[in-house]
Amino acid sequence: MITKWPSDEKIKEVLEIAENADAARPLSKNADAVDKLKHRLCREILIYKHTNNLSHEEIAKILGIGKTEVSKIVNYHIDRYTIDKLYRLAIKLIPDFHLDIAA
DSSP states (O other), X not given: OOOOOOOHHHHHHHHHHHHHSOOOOOOOTTOOHHHHHHHHHHHHHHHHHHHXXXXXXXXXXXXXXXXXXHHHHHTTOGGXXXXXXXXXXXXXXXXXXXXXXXX
């Protein structure tokens, strides 16, 4: 049996689609403190969403943002947000949220 592999052009096309897809992004092994903090803030929002069994739409309504933005946050697209933006959203969602930072 002969396996037919996709062309280099098709592979490149699929990789480009995957890179721009809305999927959870892992934290880089060499992430700096800023990215680690942003990742943690996204994680807290995601935990709240799952703990309270809320949809993207329900979270979006609470936070006053679009469902697409919720998707980006819960999928750890940290490059799109600043720490203060994520922190403000976490506080809005979880009023008693506390962030401990070691100096």
